[in-house]
Amino acid sequence: MPITFDATSRTFHLRNEQVSYLLRVLENGTLGHLFFGGSLVEAGSYGRLSGGEFLGYSNRAAAPVPHEYPTSGIGDYRVPALVATQPDGSTALDLRYVSHRVFAGKPAIANLPSTYVQGYGEADTLEILMLDTPASLEVRLFFSIYSDRPVVTRSARLRNVGEVPLTVECAMSATLDLPDSEWELVQLSGAWARECQVRTRHLEAGSQSIGSVRGASGYQHNPLLILKRASTSEENGEAYGLSLVYSGNFLAEAEVDVYNTTRLRIGVNPEGFSWTLDPSAEFCTPEAVLVYSEAGLGALSDAFHGLYRDRLARGVWREAPRPIVINNWEATYYDFDEARLLEIATAAQGLGIEMFVLDDGWFGRRDGDNTSLGDWTANKAKLPGGIEGLARQIEALGLRFGIWIEPEMVSQRSQLYADHADWVVGVPKRPNTESRNQLVLDMSRREVVDHLFGVLSDLLGRAPISYVKWDMNRNITEPFSPSLPAHRQGEFFHRYILGTYELYERLTRAFPQVLFESCASGGGRFDPGMLFFAPQAWTSDDTDAIERLKIQWGTSLCYPLSSMAAHVSAVPNHQTGRVTPIATRAAVAFFGVLGYELDPVALSDEDREAVADQIAYYKARRELFQRGRLVRLRSPFEGDGNETAWMTMSADSSRAVVGHYRVLNQPNRGPSRLRLRGLDAKASYRVSVWPAGKDPVSTANSGIRGGDELMRVGLLVASENPVDSRRVGDFTARLFDLEAQEPAGGHA
Numbered sequence: 001m002p003i004t005f006d007a008t009s010r011t012f013h014l015r016n017e018q019v020s021y022l023l024r025v026l027e028n029g030t031l032g033h034l035f036f037g038g039s040l041v042e043a044g045s046y047g048r049l050s051g052g053e054f055l056g057y058s059n060r061a062a063a064p065v066p067h068e069y070p071t072s073g074i075g076d077y078r079v080p081a082l083v084a085t086q087p088d089g090s091t092a093l094d095l096r097y098v099s100h101r102v103f104a105g106k107p108a109i110a111n112l113p114s115t116y117v118q119g120y121g122e123a124d125t126l127e128i129l130m131l132d133t134p135a136s137l138e139v140r141l142f143f144s145i146y147s148d149r150p151v152v153t154r155s156a157r158l159r160n161v162g163e164v165p166l167t168v169e170c171a172m173s174a175t176l177d178l179p180d181s182e183w184e185l186v187q188l189s190g191a192w193a194r195e196c197q198v199r200t201r202h203l204e205a206g207s208q209s210i211g212s213v214r215g216a217s218g219y220q221h222n223p224l225l226i227l228k229r230a231s232t233s234e235e236n237g238e239a240y241g242l243s244l245v246y247s248g249n250f251l252a253e254a255e256v257d258v259y260n261t262t263r264l265r266i267g268v269n270p271e272g273f274s275w276t277l278d279p280s281a282e283f284c285t286p287e288a289v290l291v292y293s294e295a296g297l298g299a300l301s302d303a304f305h306g307l308y309r310d311r312l313a314r315g316v317w318r319e320a321p322r323p324i325v326i327n328n329w330e331a332t333y334y335d336f337d338e339a340r341l342l343e344i345a346t347a348a349q350g351l352g353i354e355m356f357v358l359d360d361g362w363f364g365r366r367d368g369d370n371t372s373l374g375d376w377t378a379n380k381a382k383l384p385g386g387i388e389g390l391a392r393q394i395e396a397l398g399l400r401f402g403i404w405i406e407p408e409m410v411s412q413r414s415q416l417y418a419d420h421a422d423w424v425v426g427v428p429k430r431p432n433t434e435s436r437n438q439l440v441l442d443m444s445r446r447e448v449v450d451h452l453f454g455v456l457s458d459l460l461g462r463a464p465i466s467y468v469k470w471d472m473n474r475n476i477t478e479p480f481s482p483s484l485p486a487h488r489q490g491e492f493f494h495r496y497i498l499g500t501y502e503l504y505e506r507l508t509r510a511f512p513q514v515l516f517e518s519c520a521s522g523g524g525r526f527d528p529g530m531l532f533f534a535p536q537a538w539t540s541d542d543t544d545a546i547e548r549l550k551i552q553w554g555t556s557l558c559y560p561l562s563s564m565a566a567h568v569s570a571v572p573n574h575q576t577g578r579v580t581p582i583a584t585r586a587a588v589a590f591f592g593v594l595g596y597e598l599d600p601v602a603l604s605d606e607d608r609e610a611v612a613d614q615i616a617y618y619k620a621r622r623e624l625f626q627r628g629r630l631v632r633l634r635s636p637f638e639g640d641g642n643e644t645a646w647m648t649m650s651a652d653s654s655r656a657v658v659g660h661y662r663v664l665n666q667p668n669r670g671p672s673r674l675r676l677r678g679l680d681a682k683a684s685y686r687v688s689v690w691p692a693g694k695d696p697v698s699t700a701n702s703g704i705r706g707g708d709e710l711m712r713v714g715l716l717v718a719s720e721n722p723v724d725s726r727r728v729g730d731f732t733a734r735l736f737d738l739e740a741q742e743p744a745g746g747h748a
């Protein structure tokens, strides 16, 4: 059992080969945090873990140990985990230990997504019951440790055991105290079409935070906070990652206090939040996932990837090879009819594509973005046979059929709005702010969720639909639900997400064979909460290969290849106007779930051949590209950002594909090497280069190479030949395919 309790010192130790998490019930009954980091021996001298670092409480604490779930008003002046206003208006809370239990497995969290276990022994859980007697507030803290992952998950469940309501103002999923502040904070920040840009800053005195108050996790900041040492690289050094399994307003914060200790906290954003806890009622926080790595950011990402790919994503699509799609959005936008779609599908089928996805514009009178959201019946002028008729014809071509929907939204010009204007999020007597000409449905209301389930299950039930792209294209303004009393309006944002999760849960349960892809104008809600329902997400509306290098690199800090949908689109690119070679576009989109978002009918003969070749290449390596271990080699966020390189490899290191990308060509730059990682040093690999050519780089690398040589010397990624350099041009990419040779051993 990886969780032990030392009754004498009342110390809990959650431990596996990679991490230890220690906490102790202090003499006065408060719960102290001792340590989270690399694995400590089981019966170590826990006594010395506490002491010295924390100087907050005056005479209240038995030892100078930070609290595991700190409250406000009792001498710890740093940011709290829990704030609740009591009937007299006071907010001080002082939680004391009541009892604990340790059990095998990992409990689900009511109505919220969370990581899970599948087999016996995968994880164990420590549940600690705490109580604040004057407030009659019970807090159950859950700590789960996976037996073979450097991961501890946390959540809290609050319960009012008194007779009067309490108001929860802040309930974090986790806080984590670290004894120093020599850390860099890494965050994924961005904007529409520029998601997940890696930003790094040194921790400073005071608080530094990222978060969202938009009603969705948002592309401004991903709900992920990483701390690393200045010296930590992809392969070496310490790093902590805190990730929140939640899709709504979040806060992730680091506070450095006067003694240069660091407190991290992550959870539902207290800004705009309050929750009335009636007698006997409970409130569950979302799950926080805490990862620790001693082997750099690469190992940190490995842990997140494995957990989110295999124990957060669910259903048949968790492991099933994801189909290569053609999406008609950038090919047609709203301007299509059935004949045009069938023409696209036919051409796509000829290239080896497996699924046709019909994007926006198929319903109501939707010929632009200002109408018909909410009216989820086919536009018969465009699709005379309806969705059913189109889907059957697509299937007859040998493709599967997928569809775009945006369930949470409504257009003012729609039948749904005419019938149910009162279902819209908004404050009575205030004008509603429109964004993208649309309004948001009040997902906190049961009748709205029920209605959407009825309409969408009818759609999915009638036509052979194998895939759903679930979009969400605007954030929430005028947050208010007329269905909630005034004192509960602070619950609106969280209830909205709970309603969205409920709809997702009901639809994914009713249609287990359907592959769901989440989307929010690209990566505007790309978070672990969504991955629980939709195992892949549309990474960004920006399909430019060069922009995608940064977006996919950043996203990969936390999210696995299997979660990142990546499409090859036409040039000039619709977001940047950039013209990149079609091989480069493919070589970037391969690292994820590949699709095409262009008009295959309009391809030149040369490009058509290239696309067919790309699809065959991808299919032959689909497992590697979708489920391989991603190793980041050269960052677009470092140096001049001109080069990016990464590789994906099989678990046994016998297969790998390396991607190397150069933005601008530079004349006479001399030879350059790219050292690989993670290979079997003793194995020989057959290296082949894609696209195949007779240039010096291809010739120099192709053939049998030792794993040792590939890691210690590297692939040649630029030749010294200036003539060759002139031919190369800008925006280039090369893939190196590595296959270990049998028997392992000597190499040329």
Ligand code: GLA
Binding pocket: 329, 359, 360, 404, 471, 473, 519, 520, 521, 522, 538, 541
């Ligand atoms: C969003 C999505 C796009 C496309 C459009 C359709 O922007 O991110 O991929 O589906 O909506 O309106």
